[in-house]
Amino acid sequence: MYQYMDCNIFEVWEEYKDGLYGFIHKRVNEEDDAKYILQEVLLKSYQYCSTGKSVEHLKAWLYKITLDGVADCYRSNQKHLTVSAELAGE
Numbered sequence: 001m002y003q004y005m006d007c008n009i010f011e012v013w014e015e016y017k018d019g020l021y022g023f024i025h026k027r028v029n030e031e032d033d034a035k036y037i038l039q040e041v042l043l044k045s046y047q048y049c050s051t052g053k054s055v056e057h058l059k060a061w062l063y064k065i066t067l068d069g070v071a072d073c074y075r076s077n078q079k080h081l082t083v084s085a086e087l088a089g090e
């Protein structure tokens with residue numbers, strides 16, 4: 001059985017933001033990075049929901065966006081570390 005939810009992100013955000021932040025912070029050591037990822041999750045979910053679409057399995061959808069954000073952060077940091085090492089002559 002599928003469960004579709006109206007995508008009112010502001011109501012949903014209040015319910016899930018603390019759990020999402022904890023999920024991020026366990027995977028990202030820097031607090032600024034964790035806050036940035038959380039902000040990106042809100043922005044992406046708001047952009048999607050502003051189209052008037054509904055979401056199947058809302059909680060899982062939010063955590064998928066969050067996990068993608070964490071992965072993007074790691075990729076970005078890895079590129080930064082590689083460039084920094086090359087500049088340092090390592």
